[in-house]
Amino acid sequence: KAGVTQTPRYLIKTRGQQVTLSCSPISGHRSVSWYQQTPGQGLQFLFEYFSETQRNKGNFPGRFSGRQFSNSRSEMNVSTLELGDSALYLCASSLTSGNTGELFFGEGSRLTVL
């Protein structure tokens, strides 16, 4: 069974640009969560989608958005990039919504904002 796939793995953007990251969950998993990881803040929860609906949202500005498609694939978008958005963005999938079991993480998308 294929794992969680995140694309692109690495990208460089400049301030003010926008970026879209993609996540394909494990087949059969309907929940996709996104986390931002930085050295200073650790892993911060962004949002969770389940069956195309945003179920939970972390404390991030509206520049961060996401969506989930009918095949459970998810995208997150960051608009008007700031230097502080440089981070490793991790996607995790699970069978159900919420903390009822194991999260399966992708390798992450490392974003550098110049």
Next chain:
Amino acid sequence: SQQGEEDPQALSIQEGENATMNCSYKTSINNLQWYRQNSGRGLVHLILIRSNEREKHSGRLRVTLDTSKKSSSLLITASRAADTASYFCATDGLRGSYIPTFGRGTSLIVHP
């Protein structure tokens, strides 16, 4: 804000020694999970312990949970160089949410 916080922040040991890391959290939980992350990679689930469990084993891993002290520990016995990684605890319950929130992690270095 973090629900769980790991301690110590960094740990350096020799191969063959045991490694113990701790996690403290603030509010009541349904369960607690431990994850491992190799440098710059995704997290890998190690073990989940429910709030009504006190101890769990998986191979060389032993996890304990003390809900009265709001703390958990992860013990890695007979450590190997390949155990070098960051270890995170994830807890739910912050502000009544079921979403796992992660601590800042313990960075473990095992010297061969």
